[in-house]
Amino acid sequence: MSALIEFRDVGKSFGPVEVLHNIDLTIDQGEVVVLVGPSGSGKSTLLRCINGLEMVTSGELVVDGIHLPRQKRRIREVRQEVGMVFQLFHLFPHMSALDNVAFGPSKVRSMSREEAHDVAHDLLKKVGLADRSHHYPAELSGGQQQRVAIARALAINPKIMLFDEPTSALDPELREEVLNVMIAVAEQGITMVVVTHEMSFASKAGSRLLFMDAGRIAEDGDPQTLLRNPSSERLQNFLQHVGY
């Protein structure tokens, strides 16, 4: 086990607003870290710092050996090892599902068109959408779009996968199909950091649960234990709110 992501006393502020305070966190290879917390607690910001969509403003963040913000000119190297799945999918609307998934391999891994399409085909099959490969995003349901988005993120064969509330924009019956794909990804042993309100995912697939509150990590532990016996009152309140 070696540290893949390391936050060292990291702070992040947007202008005068401090969103993250003194974050110390080490994530090892193969961990499936589930980040929960009330909205505004900083969990999305923490996630977005990992691939430099937000740059940390104090402290140091080491991702796959690259030190941020000191080596921020190498941010593209970080991003090429980190796949990201967004709440609102953000598939490229002018490309078919297949081209969306093939985009990363051909641009970032310099694969030929055929190789990239082969990779994309395999991944679409894995997320159960082989028959939708020539559909455009606008022709797919939300759940299907999010599964394509997961395939797209996996296509560059990343070391780390980030999920930013991947099921929050979906109807309850569509969540299941996305969560199942995520569980399958977790079982492959890829390192994952997941911001979600789905406690069922945390208990089923998570290896570690982080509870964030007001820009700090308030709880850090085994999901099963934390969910069964939430020690702090804040976590108890939060779990009650999300209906767990």
Added chain:
Amino acid sequence: MGFEFKYVVESIPALLQGAKLTWYITIIGIVGGLALGTLAGLMRLAGTPAVGGASYGHFRWLAIASQKVAIGYIELIRGTPIIVQAMFIYFALPMLIEVTTGLKGIRFDALTAAIITIIINAGAYMAEIVRGAVQSVNKGLVEAGMAMGISRFQLITSVIGPIAFKRAIPPLGNQFIISLKDTSLFIVIGVGELTRQGQEIMASNFRALEIWSAVAVCYLIMTTALALSLKFMERRIKIL
């Protein structure tokens, strides 16, 4: 003295010649204007989050400088009438060159001045169209591209560009038609385009009704051709 069709028929050869010149100025003008406008529009956007974040490292000053240059160009052209721009390029520029460099007799012929005017004028408006279209691209799509670690150039050519282009087609079509009609103003620098031809025929036979009707129909045919080709292009691009 009603509408006598024979005057229309008589005028056709000269009007067609004028229309050909109008079409020529317009096509070179809008192609050049699109190139200049795209460049100016992207310069205008340099350093903004719309094209992938504001961090340019050591080249930050360059991004800001190009932004300022683009703003200056756009405001200068949008803020002055095209007829004044044409007059300036045709009559005033040679004098300016003479005063500043002492070189005499350097001037554009009327047709070249007309084409340059259209390019510069359309370019300024198209720059704003390009900027608007690029800024309308969902920030999430830009982030999705950036998150893959592609270069800024790839981000612009493969993600932002195609999406923005489709959105830009309707306002660009507007500008194409405006530019075509603006060529009629080059009558003032003596370019023999359609309006000028009409004016000359009219001056010789005083048949204002027939001649200006024929001129109007010629313009309508050309603007319709532009509008239809843009509509066709828009339909061909499959997005959303």
